Amino acid sequence: MTYFRTVMALILILSGSLQAQTTASYLNQNPPGRTPILFAPDVVSLKDHYEYGSVFSSDGTEFYYAVIINKKPQIRCIRFENNTWTAPKTVMGSDQYEYNDPFLSPDEKRLYFISDRANDGQGEKKDFDIWYIERKKDGWSAVPVNAGPGINTSKNEYYMSFTKAGTMYFSSNGGTDQSTDNNYDIRFSRYARGKFQPSQPLPPGVNTAHYEADVFVSPDEQYLIFCAERPEGFGKGDLYISFKSKTGEWQKAKNMGSVINTDAYEFCPFMTSDGKYLFFSRDGDIFWVETAVIDGLKDAR
Template structure:
């Protein structure tokens, strides 16, 4: 990987920037997919070390557009303790980085790449970049709820967390064109000390989230539940030592091409980086579940 010295400039103006006030883009020398990084194998490794994942700051929650030419993530500046939403964009096979805006929620792109979910808010793709921050409506703007991360599938299903009410996960589906009120996922999902930061597969076939349970690997672990043929959710499966360690793993995400699993790992020193690993282990887990069933 070519290491590039770079500096991000802070966006000004409204709380979320449109293209007219977006921070200046800084060019890198990186080319090719996934910031020109060498793909991982069966062992998780830091994604874009010393560039996207830094030794000093804390990086979290990565998300890609379907064509893999844009990525979004969050970074906490270690000097100011302020969170920012960051982006890299590829043009003519070269990557450009910038700060998009102060963080609002944990950014997660919709499968079509046209909506960037921000907790109970979102921004939509426009001809000039992104819209201003919008509300998802009264169904999600409940002040008694605490939504950190909301993930959507291609069918419009939402999976969201709620840190104000026992750290539970909720689901909101679209039935006959009508958005349904979020309801808690079953008890075998919402168990343990807490559950948060969910991700739903574009085809609704599984959900991934992080939580803390007594049978875990020591701190926050990542879990998966596969959807059964009758629409119900299967048991919560720990992703195992392939991903989970004695450190804190969270913020799971599958790349749009299905090839890689991204997640955050935070050590006991408080530093957090984004890791990636070949996603084939998830197919293995699924085959084991259906073999047993």
Template sequence: MKSGSAVRLFAVTAALLSTSMIHMIFAGDALSELKGPYLGQTPPGTTAKTFAPGIVSTQAWGDAGSFTPDMNRFYVSRWRSHEGNWETEIVAYERVGEGWHKVALPKGTRRAFHAPDGKTLHYGAKYKIRTADGWSEMKSLGPAFEKIQIMGLAASANGTLVLDERGTSKGDGILRYSRLVDGKYEDPKPFGKEINTGKWNAHPYIAPDESYIMWDGERESGFGSNDLYISFRRKDGSWSEAINLGDKVNTEAEEGGPHITPDGKYLIFNRMVPRADGGDERQSDLFWIDAGFLEALRPKE
């Protein structure tokens, strides 16, 4: 993945949206043929396949998306270059009974990263917490976070944060972490060289139990452009050397934005694919695969 492309595309993608902070209206689009979880899609096996083609992954737009923690809503961020103009839009699908409805979202909706329990919403260096009356006022993670141009952020069940930063044109973004101690977030600290190696590291995901982190990065040893990587937590608390997820997900194209569905079953990620209209630029589609293969990558201790 070229660094500039990573910043421009994935900075608007992998985040979840705050549904409780906005007024949502059914768009009159009852997707009656979509029944059951995962937007009614047949789950993938050990081969990655496009997620919800024609619904989430579309020909006209670059697409990315995530489920809310309860898995009853799926949010899609879209972008495209149209007649020389850069356009974005956000759509959502909500589960009603066994079916799904497309939901209209007002322009300017702010994106948020949900904590696994759905009780904290992260907006870059700021956050809100759920209260008895709704959501709190916006709070700051602290001055150290405010100095970082955060693109992607994820939280564990214990509140540990992993975050990236918008790097320079040289693609020197690194990953950091911050623990929640006595109700306060520590200043973010860079991961070691086992993770922050190569030209580009961004869009981290941390397992709810903190047993591993995943991210996308650009390294000479990769399959080409950006690849997906994983590092496992050792018994002593240190992190293993980065492991390429391999040819089950990585290709000569650029992959990015890895995360696991809230039920822990599937890996969802983005891949840059040829545009349907034959244009020179590529666009992002969403892919998914059974996440069972990840455990086989864990180094034996």
């Protein structure tokens, strides 16, 4: 009888722990199904704010996103601390410069983002580059570091994501002339010998003469989701997906369909590390949906 009571007590303790962990997941929000729903209304997705570009840490205890305050984008973070979620706190913000598109490095020791800040952080704003800050024992480092010439050009670089090996995927309009400045293309850069190597563009199956940006690459580098502005789309901007073939080539990207895309603007995709949910932004709010929508598109190749 004593053994039975002990076992039952352990089961109840474990059950309570799992229940608490489930309750704490994703800012205590009820999970979505196969139809996208607004994420964390009245907490993150506020009626009077413009939110976009979100990412969770791999353990689900940190949530980073961008929000426009007084016409300047800034990066905020909500953390799970002392068994509760904190109020949003600003990680990077300025009255002079813009900070947005946050994304964690694979080891989560760096927080990457884009900014039009001057190189010295004091002069006039410039084109958008990719930057990062480093995790310290007491928080994030105060002075951003430029990701370097392998990534950044004299024009704009937007929204990055990473493979497990540390390869960065991002978009840029570097190399375009004045008449095609909106022709952003998706590029990738391997990380080797302590720095990012010169980037390379993806093939025409992904890049076109139109706008392609805001790319999320799966950690195993088997598919990528990105925002594109194409004439055949559902709206101003749609999410597209490209899978790798068995021989390692990127296949022609396909529109993710009317379940995801509307006549609004869909952008900034991100998949959670547990593989359960796809997050994306739509006209200034953050949405999430089950990743079963991706499985269906893969099966339809």
